[in-house]
Amino acid sequence: MDRKGKGKQIAGAGSSSGKKRKGGVEFRDEGLRINSKRKKPGVLQFFEESAEVGYYGGSSDEECDMDDVFNDMEDEPEVETSGKDDKGGKGKGSSSFVFPKEEEMNEDDYDRMMEERYKPGSGFVRYAADDVKSSIEMDALVPTAHDPPIWKIKCAIGREKHSVFCLMHKFVELRKIGTKLKILSVFFVEHVKGFIFIEADKEQDVLEACMSLNGIYATRMMLLPKSEAPHLLTVQRKTKTFSEGTWARIKSGKYKGDLAQVVAVSDTRGKALIKLIPRIDIAALTQKYGGGVVAQKASES
Amino acid sequence: MGSAPAQIPTSFGHELRACLRCRLVKTYDQFRDAGCENCPFFKMEEDHERIVEVTTPNFNGIISVMDPSRSWAARWLRIGKFAPGCYTLAVSEPLTEEMQHICQEERVQYVPPKRM
Numbered sequence: 001m002d003r004k005g006k007g008k009q010i011a012g013a014g015s016s017s018g019k020k021r022k023g024g025v026e027f028r029d030e031g032l033r034i035n036s037k038r039k040k041p042g043v044l045q046f047f048e049e050s051a052e053v054g055y056y057g058g059s060s061d062e063e064c065d066m067d068d069v070f071n072d073m074e075d076e077p078e079v080e081t082s083g084k085d086d087k088g089g090k091g092k093g094s095s096s097f098v099f100p101k102e103e104e105m106n107e108d109d110y111d112r113m114m115e116e117r118y119k120p121g122s123g124f125v126r127y128a129a130d131d132v133k134s135s136i137e138m139d140a141l142v143p144t145a146h147d148p149p150i151w152k153i154k155c156a157i158g159r160e161k162h163s164v165f166c167l168m169h170k171f172v173e174l175r176k177i178g179t180k181l182k183i184l185s186v187f188f189v190e191h192v193k194g195f196i197f198i199e200a201d202k203e204q205d206v207l208e209a210c211m212s213l214n215g216i217y218a219t220r221m222m223l224l225p226k227s228e229a230p231h232l233l234t235v236q237r238k239t240k241t242f243s244e245g246t247w248a249r250i251k252s253g254k255y256k257g258d259l260a261q262v263v264a265v266s267d268t269r270g271k272a273l274i275k276l277i278p279r280i281d282i283a284a285l286t287q288k289y290g291g292g293v294v295a296q297k298a299s300e301s
Numbered sequence: 302m303g304s305a306p307a308q309i310p311t312s313f314g315h316e317l318r319a320c321l322r323c324r325l326v327k328t329y330d331q332f333r334d335a336g337c338e339n340c341p342f343f344k345m346e347e348d349h350e351r352i353v354e355v356t357t358p359n360f361n362g363i364i365s366v367m368d369p370s371r372s373w374a375a376r377w378l379r380i381g382k383f384a385p386g387c388y389t390l391a392v393s394e395p396l397t398e399e400m401q402h403i404c405q406e407e408r409v410q411y412v413p414p415k416r417m
Contacts, residue, residue: 147373161313161363168309168365168387175306184372187364187390199372233377235361235391267393270359 143226148184148201150229153210154220155196160188163196163216167209183209189232197224197232242272254279307338307386318356319389321396322404322411324380326363326387332356339383342407343400355400362390379412391415 143150155163164186171181182205186198196216200206203221210218224232242248246262260276308331310317316328323339329352336346337355345352365387369375380388395413396404404411 143373143377148371150374164363164365165310165313165387168367171365171367171385172306172309181367184368185364185366185374187374188362189390190362199374229374230377233374233390 143229147226148199149226150224151198151200151203151206152195152222152224153198153206154217155188155194156215156217157194159215160193160196163213164188166213167198170209170213181209187233189235191236192232248274250276304384305338307384308335309387315358318352318358319360319392321355321357321392321394321400322409323383324360324378324388324390324392325383326360326389329356338386340409342403342409354397357392357394359393360389360391361393364388364390379410 167181167183167186171183174181182202183198183200186196186209188196198206198209200209206221207218210216242262242265244262244264248260248262250256250258250260255276258276258279260274262272263275264273266272307325308327310326310328310331312328316330317326318329318332319326320332320337320340320343322343323337325337325339327337332345332352333349334346337343340355343351343355345355364374364378366372366375366380366383366385369381369383369385372381375381375383375388378388378390392414395401396411401411
C-alpha cells in the first residue's frame with residue numbers, strides 16, 4: 001500500500017510529511033477520526049478508539065483517507081499539505097479529527113484535553129445508566145407478560161382525579177397501620193372520561209382497593225390490552241396553541257355565544273386576553289345610579 | 302416495604318404544582334414545608350422563590366404510584382426510581398438552563414418534556 005510517505009511512516013522519525021508539522025499534535029476535544037473500513041495505518045492500529053462514528057460528527061468512507069486529514073488541519077496553517085496525494089474535491093469542512101500521536105503529544109495539551117472531557121457537564125462522558133434508559137426508549141416499551149396487568153375501572157365522571165388521589169391516601173394510611181394496599185399504581189387520562197386505570201397483579205387486589213370508596217364502580221372492570229397502555233400514557237397536547245388575532249366564540253356566561261378575538265396569549269398561565277363587544281344593560285345601570293330620564297312609554301328592548 | 306412515600310396532596314385546586322424534574326405533584330405549601338423528596342438539591346424548603354422556578358401548575362394527568370419498583374407505568378414514565386407518591390404524566394415546560402445545570406452537577410437525570 002503505497003501511500004507516498006503519509007501512511008506508515010508517521011510514527012517513525014523523520015517522515016517526509018512529519019517534518020513539515022510542528023512538534024506535538026494539537027488534539028481536538030471533539031474526538032478521534034476513525035478509519036472504520038480500513039486497517040488503521042501506522043500507530044493507529046494500536047490505538048483503541050470508540051466505534052461511535054456518529055458521535056464524531058459524521059463520517060463516510062472517504063473521510064478515512066489519511067491525506068484529507070493532513071489537508072484539512074485548519075488550525076495549523078503552517079503545515080504544508082503535501083500536494084502529492086491531494087485528492088482535491090474531498091476536502092471536508094469539518095476538521096474535527098486528529099490523529100493522537102501519543103508519543104508526540106504535549107503533556108499540557110493532554111492534561112487540558114482530559115480535563116475538558118471529564119469536567120461535569122461535558123457531553124463526552126456517558127454513563128451506562130443513560131444508555132440503558134435511552135435505549136429502552138420509553139416510547140417503544142410495551143408491557144410484557146412479566147408486567148402487571150392494567151384494569152380499566154368505571155368511575156364517576158369528573159371524579160377521576162379525586163379517585164386517584166383518594167387511592168393514594170388510602171395506601172399511605174393503610175401503610176401506617178401495617179396493611180399493604182396491593183395495587184401498584186392508579187392513573188387517569190384526561191381525554192378518557194369516566195374511567196381510572198389501576199395496575200395490579202390480581203383482580204382481587206383491585207376490588208379490595210376500591211372497596212367502600214365513593215365514586216369508583218369496581219364491579220364494572222375490564223382488562224386493558226397490553227398494547228394500548230403506552231398510548232394511554234402518552235399525553236397528547238390537546239390544546240392547540242393559538243396566536244393573536246385568532247377568532248373565538250365564548251362558551252358560557254354572560255357573553256355566551258359572542259364572538260371574541262384573541263389579543264394576547266400566555267402559554268405558561270394557560271390564559272388568553274380577548275376582546276369582545278360589551279353587553280351593557282343601560283337600564284340596570286341607570287337604575288343603580290338613580291339618575292336618567294325614565295322613558296314615558298314602556299319600551300321593549 | 303419500600304421507601305417512604307412522598308407527601309400526598311391534600312387539596313386539588315390551583316395550589317397543586319408539579320416538580321419540573323421528577324414530576325412529583327404536591328401543593329405549594331407542601332413544597333415549601335418539605336421540599337421535593339426526589340430532588341432535595343433544589344432546596345425548595347429553604348428558598349421559596351425556587352419553588353416557582355422549578356414547579357409548574359400546568360400539567361396533564363395524574364398517576365398515583367404505590368410501588369414504583371414494580372409498576373410498569375412508573376418505569377415507562379421514568380419515575381420508577383422515585384418515591385411512592387402522586388406524579389403527573391406530563392408537564393408543560395422544561396427546566397430553566399440554570400436548573401438543568403444544577404441537575405448536571407448533581408449527576409441526576411433530567412429529561413425535558415416532549416413537545417407534541
